[in-house]
Every structure is written in C-alpha cells, then in structure tokens.
Amino acid sequence: MNILIIEDEKPAAKRLMQLIKNELPDSSIFGCIDSIQAAIEWFKSNPTPDLIFCDIQLADGLSFSIFEKIDVKSPIIFTTAFDQYAIKAFKLNSIDYILKPIDPIEFKQAIDKFLGQKQKPHLDIDKIRDIFQAESKSFKSRFLVKIGEKILSVQASEAAYFYSEERITFLKTNESKKFILDYTLDQLENQLDPKQFFRLNRKYIASFSSISEIHTYSNSRLKIILKNCSQSDILVSREKVGAFKDWLDG
Incomplete structure (x- = not known):
C-alpha cells in the first residue's frame, strides 16, 4: 500500500509516519508534502496513492483547495485540531478524520474503517469547505x-x-x-x-x-x-x- 502524507507540522508528520509504520508495516510512504501548491504539483507527476492523510489547515490555506484543482481518486483521512465543525462536516460526507494530537486508538479505528470499506465515500469538497468556513471558530481573545x-x-x-x-x-x-x-x-x-x-x-x-x-x-x-x-x-x-x-x- 502506498500512502501520501500532506502535513505542514513536522512533529505531526513524524507521529503519523510512526503510527503508519506500526499499523501498516507493509506500506510505503510516498512522501510528506507541506503545502497546497507542492501537493498540486506532486499529483500532476506521481501515481495515485492508495491512501492519503491530509491536514485541513496548511500554512498556505485550506487543503480543500488541492482537491478542487486536482481530481484525486484516493481515499482521504483528514487530520484536524478543530473538532466541532470537523465532526459535522465529515459525518455528512462519510469521510473519516482524526483529531490532533493523534491518538493511536483513534488512528487504528480510522485504518480499520478504511480497510473495511468496499467503496470509497463520495468527497463533496464544496459542502465540506462551506461547513468548515462557516463553523470554524475564532478562539477567545x-x-x-x-x-x-x-x-x-x-x-x-x-x-x-x-x-x-x-x-x-x-x-x-x-x-x-x-x-x-x-x-x-x-x-x-x-x-x-x-x-x-x-x-x-x-x-x-x-x-x-x-x-x-x-x-x-x-x-x-x-x-x-x-x-x-x-x-x-x-x-x-x-x-x-x-x-x-x-x-x-x-
């Protein structure tokens, strides 16, 4: 199994790699991409991965922009630190997600769900993005x-x-x-x-x-x-x- 990681925080990417190694020891990590633009360029010149782990909020914007510009066929497990709207968005679209900091048990559950799926869920980027932007909260200042x-x-x-x-x-x-x-x-x-x-x-x-x-x-x-x-x-x-x-x- 070939896996791609889209994550701009080095500690989070490192933790993901270790969890992948533990749960999917026979898999190969294509690489770790840290920006929207780099991801778009990567998809243009590389084969489709079997699974993608993708942070929602990258340094140069929301990662949904990647999938608006590139038709990605791979299943995606999103990672996010913002649980309130993430839960609503992904339940509506049957897409899995993991909250940061990533818990090994939740990671395993997400992997088990992915391995047990017979069909990739439909990824409605517009709907998820709209919910994300509407409900993303600004923290108390x-x-x-x-x-x-x-x-x-x-x-x-x-x-x-x-x-x-x-x-x-x-x-x-x-x-x-x-x-x-x-x-x-x-x-x-x-x-x-x-x-x-x-x-x-x-x-x-x-x-x-x-x-x-x-x-x-x-x-x-x-x-x-x-x-x-x-x-x-x-x-x-x-x-x-x-x-x-x-x-x-x-």
Whole structure:
C-alpha cells in the first residue's frame, strides 16, 4: 500500500509516519508534502496513492483547495485540531478524520474503517469547505472580569492558567493576578486556542508559557509545576501524557 502524507507540522508528520509504520508495516510512504501548491504539483507527476492523510489547515490555506484543482481518486483521512465543525462536516460526507494530537486508538479505528470499506465515500469538497468556513471558530481573545464595581477585560494572552476550586473557575494571569470567570473549564477548553493552552486534568488548563517544570511521576504520569502556583500536585494522567508531549513538541 502506498500512502501520501500532506502535513505542514513536522512533529505531526513524524507521529503519523510512526503510527503508519506500526499499523501498516507493509506500506510505503510516498512522501510528506507541506503545502497546497507542492501537493498540486506532486499529483500532476506521481501515481495515485492508495491512501492519503491530509491536514485541513496548511500554512498556505485550506487543503480543500488541492482537491478542487486536482481530481484525486484516493481515499482521504483528514487530520484536524478543530473538532466541532470537523465532526459535522465529515459525518455528512462519510469521510473519516482524526483529531490532533493523534491518538493511536483513534488512528487504528480510522485504518480499520478504511480497510473495511468496499467503496470509497463520495468527497463533496464544496459542502465540506462551506461547513468548515462557516463553523470554524475564532478562539477567545479576551475575558470580561469584575472587580468590585469595575469591569475589566483581560487578554487571553495574559492568562497563565485557569483552574477550578470549589466549583468556581479562576483565571490566573502572568502577573499573578486572580479573577473569577463565569465559565466552566469544559467551556473554556473549547474556547481557548489549543496551540497555546492544554487541559492538564479536570482542574487545570495551562498555557505553554506557564509551565515551569515537568517531572515523571508514578504510573507513567507527569507532574507539572506551574509558575506562580502554590499547588504542587498537578498531574497529567497516563492517558494524556502522549497528547501532552505532542503539544509541547508542536
């Protein structure tokens, strides 16, 4: 089986290659392409691959542009970090997708689905692109907070981490200021830029810049030390360690 990867993030491409090697050891990787234009040129002069793994958002635009210009016959498994609209788009079109950071179990499920298909699903690029563009979300850039009678706006870039304590959600800034938010951590997780923030556990969401130290801990977990945080037992569960390392490496 010949496989093509279209991915502009080197850590993500490297992880894909390793997962492919594990699940499809007899396959060959044609190559890894990192832009729309390079992909278009590649398809013009290379044989059709048996399977394509394709990131949706490349540095030079949405990868759907590739398939508008080139009639690609290969099955495609899209990869994306944006789950809310991806789920709707791909369910409507029976196209598979994997959320980033890629989980080995989800990867295997996608491969099993691909191998079990007797017929390639119809790829309606126009419909998927329209849903993607209509529902792609812009992440929150600031939060309204109240101090006494005053209402302030705190930039998301100023947030070191968010945490929950006695059912109250707090925002801690890089300057160690603390504010109460009218959001749950579950709500915040879907509103924050996943490239900048990671859900460490059910009580903490941390920015990349807030992480001071990382230590190995029992049962393959990680212990995180956050800047300006008195809590000393912030743990990343074993199930999240792989995704957390990918996030750090991304």
